[in-house]
Amino acid sequence: MNAAIGFFSLTILASLVVAVWASRRTKARADYYVAGGNLSGAQNGLAISGDFMSATTFLGITGMYFDTGVDPSSIYYLTPLVGFFLMLLWVAGPLRQLGRFTIGDVMTSRLGDPRLRLFAGMSALFISMFYLVGQLVGAGGLISVLFGINFPSAVLVVGVLMTLYVILGGMMAATWVQIVKAVLLIATVVGVSGLALIEAGGLGALYDKAIAAHPLKEALFMPGAAKLDLFSASSLAFGMTVGLLGLPHILIRFFTVADVKQARRSAVAATLIVGGVFILLFGVLAPATVAFVHADPRFHDASGALLGGGNMPAIHLASALGGSQLMGVVAAVAFATILAVVSGLVMSMSSAISHDIWSVLRGGRAQTEKAELMVFRVGAALVSLIAMGLALAFQHYNVAFLTTLAFGIAASSNFPILMLVLYWRRLTVAGALIGGLFGLAASVVLTVLGPAVWVKLLHHPAPLFPSDYPGLLIAPLTFIVAVVSSRLSSVQGVPSNAAVVEP
Amino acid sequence: MNKVTSRQIWLTILATALFAPVVLASAWPALRPSWLVTRVGGAPLGAVLVVALIIIFAAMVVALAARLAKIDGEQS
Numbered sequence: 354m355n356a357a358i359g360f361f362s363l364t365i366l367a368s369l370v371v372a373v374w375a376s377r378r379t380k381a382r383a384d385y386y387v388a389g390g391n392l393s394g395a396q397n398g399l400a401i402s403g404d405f406m407s408a409t410t411f412l413g414i415t416g417m418y419f420d421t422g423v424d425p426s427s428i429y430y431l432t433p434l435v436g437f438f439l440m441l442l443w444v445a446g447p448l449r450q451l452g453r454f455t456i457g458d459v460m461t462s463r464l465g466d467p468r469l470r471l472f473a474g475m476s477a478l479f480i481s482m483f484y485l486v487g488q489l490v491g492a493g494g495l496i497s498v499l500f501g502i503n504f505p506s507a508v509l510v511v512g513v514l515m516t517l518y519v520i521l522g523g524m525m526a527a528t529w530v531q532i533v534k535a536v537l538l539i540a541t542v543v544g545v546s547g548l549a550l551i552e553a554g555g556l557g558a559l560y561d562k563a564i565a566a567h568p569l570k571e572a573l574f575m576p577g578a579a580k581l582d583l584f585s586a587s588s589l590a591f592g593m594t595v596g597l598l599g600l601p602h603i604l605i606r607f608f609t610v611a612d613v614k615q616a617r618r619s620a621v622a623a624t625l626i627v628g629g630v631f632i633l634l635f636g637v638l639a640p641a642t643v644a645f646v647h648a649d650p651r652f653h654d655a656s657g658a659l660l661g662g663g664n665m666p667a668i669h670l671a672s673a674l675g676g677s678q679l680m681g682v683v684a685a686v687a688f689a690t691i692l693a694v695v696s697g698l699v700m701s702m703s704s705a706i707s708h709d710i711w712s713v714l715r716g717g718r719a720q721t722e723k724a725e726l727m728v729f730r731v732g733a734a735l736v737s738l739i740a741m742g743l744a745l746a747f748q749h750y751n752v753a754f755l756t757t758l759a760f761g762i763a764a765s766s767n768f769p770i771l772m773l774v775l776y777w778r779r780l781t782v783a784g785a786l787i788g789g790l791f792g793l794a795a796s797v798v799l800t801v802l803g804p805a806v807w808v809k810l811l812h813h814p815a816p817l818f819p820s821d822y823p824g825l826l827i828a829p830l831t832f833i834v835a836v837v838s839s840r841l842s843s844v845q846g847v848p849s850n851a852a853v854v855e856p
Numbered sequence: 857m858n859k860v861t862s863r864q865i866w867l868t869i870l871a872t873a874l875f876a877p878v879v880l881a882s883a884w885p886a887l888r889p890s891w892l893v894t895r896v897g898g899a900p901l902g903a904v905l906v907v908a909l910i911i912i913f914a915a916m917v918v919a920l921a922a923r924l925a926k927i928d929g930e931q932s
Contacts, residue, residue: 424882427906434913435875441920442867447858557898571893574900576881586883590875614928621921628914632907636899778857 357681364685375522382722394615398622400528403535407694408491412664413753418639419666422573430635436597437624447775449607449616457709466782472789474709477601480763485698487755489744492691498661512741515695519733527696534693541686546633548674549641562644585820592824596760599767602701642666645673706732765796765827783842788835799823
């Protein structure tokens with residue numbers, strides 16, 4: 354345990370050093386919002402992959418595999434790759450060409466109406482908040498297991514740290530913490546996977562051990578264990594795939610590079626890194642959690658439940674393979690992973706508040722750069738407080754599932770409007786606003802009315818909407834509402850002056 | 857204003873077609889043949905296929921980026 358505390362302290366200290374270093378290089382507004390806008394494609398690719406390889410990937414999806422095998426974890430492992438492909442095909446280039454700091458910039462540069470910032474800002478807040486809550490739940494569980502402190506105190510520690518990073522160093526700090534963490538995470542996944550293969554005696558023996566340990570036996574490697582209906586499976590895949598094209602904290606990373614060429618290089622670098630890590634997670638590390646943790650009584654309480662909850666198999670695997678020292682290293686890396694991701698999320702929400710929502714609330718009146726940065730910092734503190742409160746309410750949920758909700762909302766609101774902004778000349782301000790707000794409201798409402806929130810959290814006897822994944826229903830409706838509203842509205846959007854860009 | 861190209865449409869259809877069986881198999885028992893658990897190199901074939909798809913999509917991203925860079929070069 355001492356080793357674990359040592360690694361943890363070292364991680365926190367190192368990331369604080371990065372944040373302080375970044376704060377010294379952060380002077381102007383562009384430094385805060387987009388890290389100066391001059392990152393290379395490789396650096397940004399590492400940061401994007403870091404954003405993507407969150408607690409969801411390392412703890413949540415591994416926990417899902419631990420419970421039900423390849424279903425639905427195979428969908429989770431594949432969707433980012435499909436999403437990155439579609440991102441490169443449809444949005445990476447045009448987005449970089451039109452945007453400056455936020456998605457609101459992209460929308461207003463095309464349609465010329467600042468009211469669109471209100472939609473873009475609110476959408477960024479809702480999506481990132483769901484994502485953030487998932488990360489905080491993962492962090493809380495992790496610290497609880499490692500130090501034996503209670504969940505609320507653990508969430509408080511993470512919340513304070515993430516707020517500090519963002520207030521101190523803005524996007525510069527969030528990016529460099531993300532890059533360092535991505536490298537650490539890759540090394541950890543490679544190392545633990547290698548150890549698991551050695552300990553089991555090869556890949557075949559590892560899978561044999563997993564089959565022997567799990568009650569599903571060979572069905573562990575067959576689809577169907579999660580018992581998803583056709584709509585839920587399709588909607589989950591749809592939301593996770595195109596939701597990536599609407600996630601504000603990923604999209605704003607394309608503004609941190611100098612041009613379209615670097616934006617594309619970012620997408621390629623991110624894909625290769627995420628793909629490599631996911632192959633190891635899906636092929637070796639996740640089955641290893643089943644093989645080494647599932648039947649080991651050291652990792653279960655008297656009732657048979659996994660210690661620390663369903664997000665902890667990867668941490669217990671480290672303990673099974675290398676004792677408390679390896680567990681300390683892995684837990685420290687997982688913690689750094691979460692800190693880096695939550696910093697990026699708070700960054701995305703704070704910039705939406707200060708750059709988009711606040712400017713509309715002021716009626717478009719100009720404000721000084723200093724005043725805007727003050728709103729940015731206050732916004733960061735505020736969203737962190739709200740997220741900590743929500744994390745306490747959602748503490749018993751799987752991290753990957755919570756993230757799915759964020760993807761579903763992004764797929765239903767940001768994605769359709771962004772596609773229309775980039776590709777449909779007849780889109781009007783009214784169409785974008787009505788369509789976007791419809792998608793946002795409908796997806797949030799149906800998510801609340803679904804089984805996970807309405808039944809499990811709010812304790813109603815039955816859900817009012819039968820699925821937790823409304824994206825496949827809402828996204829097409831958002832397209833339709835935006836198109837019909839554009840046709841019916843008399844106010845035509847200002848044509849874009851931006852050059853035509855190959856995606 | 858950007859124009860939707862036929863390449864974008866066809867590649868989107870291709871990506872969907874490659875990914876769809878994994879999704880449909882989750883909900884549709886008819887798409888769960890027993891040979892998915894047959895071992896290939898120690899791992900179940902189903903897992904090998906998912907890994908192969910990850911590699912295919914990564915290769916598609918690299919190829920697409922190279923193609924777009926070539927188009928940029930020809931236009932400039």
